[in-house]
Amino acid sequence: MVEATIPRRVEHQQTDKGCVPVxxxxxxxxxxDSYSADxxxxxxxLYTRQRGLLAGRACEEFLRAQDAMGMGADAxxxxxxxxxxxxxxxxxxxxxVEGLLPELDFFEHLAHRRFPVTWWIRRPEQIDYIAEPDLFHDLFGHVPLLMDPVFADYMQAYGRGGLKAHxxxxxxxxxxxRLYWYTVEFGLVRQGGGLRIYGAGIVSSAGESRYCLESDAPNRIGFDLERIMRTRYRIDTYQKTYFVIDSFEQLMTATAADFTPIYARLADQPAIPAGAVLEGDTVIHRGSGEGWTDGGDV
Ligand code: PHE
Ligand code: FE
Incomplete structure (x- = not known):
């Protein structure tokens, strides 16, 4: 359902340059050739189920790109x-790749317009839920929007920004x-008078594809860079809050400035709980909070 980008089991080794990850x-x-019939x-x-759900729910750029790439249910x-x-x-x-990469390698790939895709796919008994990203999440979820010129640039900018933040x-x-989480993984976009999905964590999840748009429980709030950068999130349940962009151009423009002074400013500010609604938020929908569990914000 969701991608656990947080716990990376990276070994460390003591060297003359200090403790470095291995x-x-x-x-x-x-x-x-080694993929089985299963x-x-x-x-x-998964392909057939998600495509059925995503018509009218995923943004047009995603749906068009997936078709243009020739992804299909056959193989x-x-x-x-x-x-x-x-x-x-x-x-x-x-x-x-074999799976999640250390942060720096991930950023390095993105900065060079390379997208790492986990090659293995979940087992049949994991159809509805898998904790770590597999081929279906990475390929079905993330890759189509790399066909969109603006989103493609955003992903590279994110990689460069990651090297800097690191x-x-x-x-x-x-x-x-947090910005990655609330945009690339769980972002919504205004389109055709309603809301559509562009986040890879959502489009690769049957349950969340419906929940994020149709449930009364979660907040849907207009994109606000610094607000998002302060907001904690969930890795074990559906999101309590989704942030909504107007367009990929808006996302690009809003993230174009140097983040260095923003990081410095945010260092003194408290984090915001995943489900909070603040004065100053552009509230598109205030969540009922139904079914939310306490604790567990990352
Ligand atoms: N502008 C950001 C910086 O200076 C980089 C960035 C761009 C990060 C787009 C995320 C998305 O750090
Ligand atoms: Fe992902």
Whole structure:
């Protein structure tokens, strides 16, 4: 359902440069021939179910791009084939990985317009829920919007921003991670007089695809950069709050400034609980809070 970007099990090693993480960062060839019939079936079931749900729910850019890339229910797509379309469209390249990468490697890839995609797919018994990102989340969820020129630039800018935040320190990184969470993973966008989904964590989840738009429980609040950078989030339940952009252009413009002074300013401010509504928020929908559990904000 959600992607746990937080707990990274990274080993550390003492060196003459201090304590440095030991990465398992290898880029791997997608072992396409080794996918089983079950693997392809799992992809097909998830693909068909999500496409059914997402018509009218996901933003048009996402739906159009997914079709343009030739993703379909028949078989797990080949990265090499998707790459031809993607490279021609926006210059992005998919690279296969074993799973979550250390933050710095992830940023480094994005900064070079490479998107790391987990090559393995969940087991049939994990169809409805998997804690860590797999091929379905990464490929179905994240890759289509890399076809959109504006979103493609946003992702690269995020990677560059990540390298910078990493050098500044853990608090800056936390601010930036929240932005990623509430946009790239769980973002909503105004479109055609209503709200549509663009976040990869939502489009790859059957339950949350409906919940984020149709449930009375969560807040839906207009995008506000610094507000988002202060807002904690959930990794074990649906989000308590979704932030809504007007367009990818708005997202790009709102994040264009140097974040360094923003990080400095935010360092003195308290974090905001995931479900809070503040004075000054542009409230599109105030959540009823039904079904919320206390505690557990990351
Ligand atoms: N403008 C940000 C910075 O200076 C970088 C960034 C761009 C981060 C877009 C996220 C998204 O750090
Ligand atoms: Fe993700």
């Amino acid at each position: 990465y398992t960062t290898a880029v791997v060839e997608q072992p396409w 693997d392809h079936r799992t992809w097909g079931i 797990i797509p080949k990265f090499s084939e998707l790459n031809r379309t993607l490279q021609a469209a926006t210059g992005w390249t998919l690279v296969g 050098a500044i320190g853990p608090e800056a990184l936390q601010n930036l991670t």
